[in-house]
Amino acid sequence: xxxxxxxxxxxxxxxxxxxxxxxxxxxxxxxxxxxxxxxxxxxxxxxxxxxxxxxxxxxxxxxxxxxxxxxxxxxxxxxxxxxxxxxxxxxxxxxxxxxxxxxxxxxxxxxxxxxxxxxxxxxxxxxxxxxxxxxxxxxxxxxxxxxxxxxxxxxxxxxxxxxxxxxxxxxxxxxxxxxxxxxxxxxxxxxxxxxxxxxxxxxxxxxxxxxxxxxxxxxxxxxxxxxxxxxxxxxxxxxxxxxxxxxxxxxxxxxxxxxxxxxxxxxxxxxxxxxxxxxxxxxxxxxxxxxxxxxxxxxxxxxxxxxxxxxxxxxxxxxxxxxxxxxxxxxxxxxxxx
Amino acid sequence: xxxxxxxxxxxxxxxxxxxxxxxxxxxxxxxxxxxxxxxxxxxxxxxxxxxxxxxxxxxxxxxxxxxxxxxxxxxxxxxxxxxxxxxxxxxxxxxxxxxxxxxxxxxxxxxxxxxxxxxxxxxxxxxxxxxxxxxxxxxxxxxxxxxxxxxxxxxxxxxxxxxxxxxxxxxxxxxxxxxxxxxxxxxxxxxxxxxxxxxxxxxxxxxxxxxxxxxxxxxxxxxxxxxxxxxxxxxxxxxxxxxxxxxxxxxxxxxxxxxxxxxxxxxxxxxxxxxxxxxxxxxxxxxxxxxxxxxxxxxxxxxxxxxxxxxxxxxxxxxxxxxxxxxxxxxxxxxxxxxxxxxxxxxxxxxxxxxxxxxxxxxxxxxxxxxxxxxxxxxxxxxxxxxxxxxxxxxxxxxxxxxxxxxxxxxxxxxxxxxxxxxxxxxxxxxxxxxxxxxxx
Numbered sequence: 074x075x076x077x078x079x080x081x082x083x084x085x086x087x088x089x090x091x092x093x094x095x096x097x098x099x100x101x102x103x104x105x106x107x108x109x110x111x112x113x114x115x116x117x118x119x120x121x122x123x124x125x126x127x128x129x130x131x132x133x134x135x136x137x138x139x140x141x142x143x144x145x146x147x148x149x150x151x152x153x154x155x156x157x158x159x160x161x162x163x164x165x166x167x168x169x170x171x172x173x174x175x176x177x178x179x180x181x182x183x184x185x186x187x188x189x190x191x192x193x194x195x196x197x198x199x200x201x202x203x204x205x206x207x208x209x210x211x212x213x214x215x216x217x218x219x220x221x222x223x224x225x226x227x228x229x230x231x232x233x234x235x236x237x238x239x240x241x242x243x244x245x246x247x248x249x250x251x252x253x254x255x256x257x258x259x260x261x262x263x264x265x266x267x268x269x270x271x272x273x274x275x276x277x278x279x280x281x282x283x284x285x286x287x288x289x290x291x292x293x294x295x296x297x298x299x300x301x302x303x304x305x306x307x308x309x310x311x312x313x314x315x316x317x318x319x320x321x322x323x324x325x326x327x328x329x330x331x332x333x334x335x336x337x338x339x340x341x342x343x344x345x346x347x348x349x350x351x352x353x354x355x356x357x358x359x360x361x362x363x364x365x366x367x368x369x370x371x372x373x374x375x376x377x378x379x380x381x382x383x384x385x386x387x388x389x390x391x392x393x394x395x396x397x398x399x400x401x402x403x404x405x406x407x408x409x410x411x
Numbered sequence: 412x413x414x415x416x417x418x419x420x421x422x423x424x425x426x427x428x429x430x431x432x433x434x435x436x437x438x439x440x441x442x443x444x445x446x447x448x449x450x451x452x453x454x455x456x457x458x459x460x461x462x463x464x465x466x467x468x469x470x471x472x473x474x475x476x477x478x479x480x481x482x483x484x485x486x487x488x489x490x491x492x493x494x495x496x497x498x499x500x501x502x503x504x505x506x507x508x509x510x511x512x513x514x515x516x517x518x519x520x521x522x523x524x525x526x527x528x529x530x531x532x533x534x535x536x537x538x539x540x541x542x543x544x545x546x547x548x549x550x551x552x553x554x555x556x557x558x559x560x561x562x563x564x565x566x567x568x569x570x571x572x573x574x575x576x577x578x579x580x581x582x583x584x585x586x587x588x589x590x591x592x593x594x595x596x597x598x599x600x601x602x603x604x605x606x607x608x609x610x611x612x613x614x615x616x617x618x619x620x621x622x623x624x625x626x627x628x629x630x631x632x633x634x635x636x637x638x639x640x641x642x643x644x645x646x647x648x649x650x651x652x653x654x655x656x657x658x659x660x661x662x663x664x665x666x667x668x669x670x671x672x673x674x675x676x677x678x679x680x681x682x683x684x685x686x687x688x689x690x691x692x693x694x695x696x697x698x699x700x701x702x703x704x705x706x707x708x709x710x711x712x713x714x715x716x717x718x719x720x721x722x723x724x725x726x727x728x729x730x731x732x733x734x735x736x737x738x739x740x741x742x743x744x745x746x747x748x749x750x751x752x753x754x755x756x757x758x759x760x761x762x763x764x765x766x767x768x769x770x771x772x773x774x775x776x777x778x779x780x781x782x783x784x785x786x787x788x789x790x791x792x793x794x795x796x797x798x799x800x801x802x803x804x805x806x807x808x809x810x811x812x813x814x815x816x817x818x819x820x821x822x823x824x825x826x827x828x829x830x831x832x833x834x835x836x837x838x839x840x841x842x843x844x845x846x847x848x849x850x851x852x
Contacts, residue, residue: 091532121606123583123608125533126525129495132496159491160494166448187602188522189521189599189601217489232484233484252475256447
């Protein structure tokens, strides 16, 4: 039996184009039944020719799509973990269970001076903080048990406060008391994604092992990808980690898969067989040109080879990735205490 | 820009407050639906747009309120994050303004200016920001900055925040080159340029709700809309005259600031029917448990042993009894308790009846015809420029108003029958802001 192949696409970052431009791209990706789109973001003013907020763009697209997963980058260095958590939970509500979170940090001097809150810090320190931010988000998403809203007319109670929980996180860079102001999102916890390099095991791997369900992996050979996946799953100690190899689509984008879009279906099939990874994250450089080719040429060729599904079979991002909806950690604790 | 039609009738501006987390939102009613699902937001926003409202308004909460050290469980609880919901609503509406309440104490100017510019771009020029501040260490426990910003510093931080945000919004003219903003002040020290060119409105519409003298001054200097609590004819006219009178010293005209009090509407087939419905709604809003909780906030002590349908407690308040966190701070408990007792005695009110009386706000109660006439009178006589309607039901709470009162306002020539412009500034008759040429804030 052929292993299921997961396919997703990176749309780059959202330059200041009209909303319809971005919505059109997301709708096109949905037409191809891809698992999800990612949209980059950054708080560095020097970074690119203008950029819309990624959560904003995908929230807008959410209202005009119904199946495709939506994964914005949200950086953790100059933002408030509480706001990040509630914005992503809300993206999950407005999309009815299709939100994820691509975690990143801001290491540049320009971003630090723009936000004006702190000096630049070394990358390992920022990634440790990112890991704390992911921990806080998970606790806040869990802080309302699924059935916390009771609307009990007899006692006048709208919620059962025994099913709401404080996050009570204290770390070197921030503390958060909780609970969230947003009830538990439809997916329980929107899946967390992180970009890793197969050649370089660094502090990001700890974040991935502890918090991620999606790893977007840079690897230059099927063997390296296979090894990295094995190592990641060993560290994570769980089987709910999907490893997708990042593939640049522009001819000059370099390794691993050069040769243009015509050769792509065969190359993906070959890698999928050899690398043992879960699929591919196709990175566009000019999405208006590359995405139509992916949807109209690459995807049908993969389908013809029996490698990719014809339609979305589930509704949520977790459904597409074959990830179970987690229970609230606090609900588990309550049961254990009985 | 004139706010009048050719016939000279002063136009009514209308906004819709989403009835979510709020003690006035009735959740016991069989028609009450989710306060969190997107479909609820979509229903109310589309209803408001059908009624040719100016904008849709979301409140904010950054920490769940507590009583007696435990999370308050009597009111509707749980809300989404405002800007994300509004970006989604921008995709399913065409004209309706989209207003988010966002705290200037627990956000930073560069990031927030960018988020509002994004909403303005994605909505085609329909963004508004209701600027609020907090001095609350309780809320601060959820944020990096943590604790207390004292009361005086709240407005200086908010003013500096808006100044920096405006400099950023101005810093990238459409078709031009982005400028670098350099700002160094007591609260912010930043060097940046905007990450986006001018959005359709350049600046989102600014809304402000403070009622103190410094709040009114801040509004006169900065805001496009004041969200007022003075809804009655007499108090509304006094507030209107006071705030509009402050505009000249900032080189602004009375048309450039709209005063919009919160108001509720209850309709009936007759005046008596409407009054009966209003009384029923008030009893749904103030349950026996909520009535006791209202008194506990002042008494600072547990009153659960008292009968909500009986007389007020004979015990005295506890001076420093902080039972509740996340509500406005209560000072002069003894004075308030004495006034409440006098009121209850004079009108023969039980605890619950008193709580109903105390938490009343401006209401238009009557037939569609009498409500349309009363709203028109308020606006015509400068008690208000319009209203932010606060329905009690999610999400159908505006259906009756839009079906029954809006056509009558349109017949009177005081409410548009079609949107004339594309942006929220157009709806409000506010000009496009002139970006300032200077390089730094």
